[in-house]
Amino acid sequence: MIHYCKGKALHVIRVSTPCESPTYGQNCNETCECEHAAIRCDNVKGCICSEGWTGKHCQEDVDECQIPNICKDSFKICQNTNGSFLCNCVNGYMFNANGSCQDIDECITGQSGCNQICQNSDGRYACDCYFGYDLNTDRKTCIKVEETCSAHKNINCSHICVSENGKVFCSCPTGYRLSSDNKTCEDINECGDKILNRCSNNCTNTNGGYICSCPAGYQLDNDERTCIGCDAFHYGSNCTNSCSCGIGADRCDPIKGCLCKIGWNGKSCDQDIDECVSRPCTGANFTCINTMGSYVCDCVRGYRSIGGVCQDIDECIDPRLNECSQICKNNAGSYSCSCYEGFVSNGNKCHGGYQQYHI
Numbered sequence: 477m478i479h480y481c482k483g484k485a486l487h488v489i490r491v492s493t494p495c496e497s498p499t500y501g502q503n504c505n506e507t508c509e510c511e512h513a514a515i516r517c518d519n520v521k522g523c524i525c526s527e528g529w530t531g532k533h534c535q536e537d538v539d540e541c542q543i544p545n546i547c548k549d550s551f552k553i554c555q556n557t558n559g560s561f562l563c564n565c566v567n568g569y570m571f572n573a574n575g576s577c578q579d580i581d582e583c584i585t586g587q588s589g590c591n592q593i594c595q596n597s598d599g600r601y602a603c604d605c606y607f608g609y610d611l612n613t614d615r616k617t618c619i620k621v622e623e624t625c626s627a628h629k630n631i632n633c634s635h636i637c638v639s640e641n642g643k644v645f646c647s648c649p650t651g652y653r654l655s656s657d658n659k660t661c662e663d664i665n666e667c668g669d670k671i672l673n674r675c676s677n678n679c680t681n682t683n684g685g686y687i688c689s690c691p692a693g694y695q696l697d698n699d700e701r702t703c704i705g706c707d708a709f710h711y712g713s714n715c716t717n718s719c720s721c722g723i724g725a726d727r728c729d730p731i732k733g734c735l736c737k738i739g740w741n742g743k744s745c746d747q748d749i750d751e752c753v754s755r756p757c758t759g760a761n762f763t764c765i766n767t768m769g770s771y772v773c774d775c776v777r778g779y780r781s782i783g784g785v786c787q788d789i790d791e792c793i794d795p796r797l798n799e800c801s802q803i804c805k806n807n808a809g810s811y812s813c814s815c816y817e818g819f820v821s822n823g824n825k826c827h828g829g830y831q832q833y834h835i
């Protein structure tokens with residue numbers, strides 16, 4: 477209150493006297509300008525706001541949603557309103573009789589819009605389709621699988637048209653990939669790809685696949701990818717040839733087959749080489765005798781080898797070597813028989829002559 481004394485204005489604090497409405501505060505020099513949300517004007521604090529409002533003039537709404545867990549129930553969501561707030565159920569939930577939020581079964585309420593199958597779950601739902609149908613892009617309606625591809629005639633897939641979850645696209649069989657036009661399938665060259673090429677040795681690319689092969693002496697294992705050496709009885713490309721090696725074989729070579737010992741020939745090494753054809757026995761009166769797997773140089777008939785030289789056998793010095801009954805005459809390589817005078821020779825034998833009668 478202002479008092480005027482002797483023309484001078486004095487400020488006097490009258491503690492015991494409350495401010496007169498609508499003034500308040502220190503020295504009562506503030507004035508309440510309360511909005512309609514105010515209850516009254518307090519002579520100390522000014523505007524006293526009703527619940528849900530704040531500010532000097534009670535003009536400001538309190539955002540109760542900023543207060544943690546104000547809605548308590550985890551399925552509730554806080555919605556601020558002017559002067560108050562609401563706790564609503566989150567999407568997919570609704571209030572039950574107890575005032576708490578419970579899942580809405582959209583499949584029963586008919587809210588789902590599912591064309592064929594509706595599957596409710598906590599807080600949500602999903603549409604599905606019967607076998608042979610696919611969910612359309614709206615996630616609700618169903619379309620026949622076969623009809624999807626034929627309905628999209630413009631898709632023109634070179635190999636396979638796929639309809640999945642309402643989307644239609646081209647696909648390729650194994651060994652092919654979709655080219656940049658997303659329609660045409662092109663062969664994958666597995667041989668040129670370190671990861672796809674699983675051949676241990678040679679790789680040949682084919683349409684839709686690839687083939688492994690092995691060098692001679694090896695064959696593909698059961699995995700059709702790894703090369704393994706031929707067993708002891710097979711040889712050649714893919715080990716397809718059998719080694720049925722004969723007596724003259726040293727071993728079965730995985731690449732060449734039967735390897736022959738010296739003196740033997742033929743695929744199975746069972747053919748003797750006739751070394752005598754090349755006339756290996758060069759010394760005088762030597763002759764070549766072929767043997768199985770070899771040959772020997774021996775003296776011709778009537779000669780024998782002495783110190784590596786063929787020398788004439790004197791058949792006449794040993795009665796076992798000649799058949800002469802009377803006279804034996806040695807010659808080079810042979811001998812001849814003759815008879816005493818008065819005997820007649822008949823071959824190597826001598827027959828008695830007239831002389832016997834004179835004795």
Ligand SMILES: [Ca+2]
Nearest residue numbers: 664682684685
């Ligand atoms: Ca290929």
Ligand SMILES: [Ca+2]
Nearest residue numbers: 749767769770
């Ligand atoms: Ca021979």
Ligand SMILES: [Ca+2]
Nearest residue numbers: 789807809810
């Ligand atoms: Ca002789």
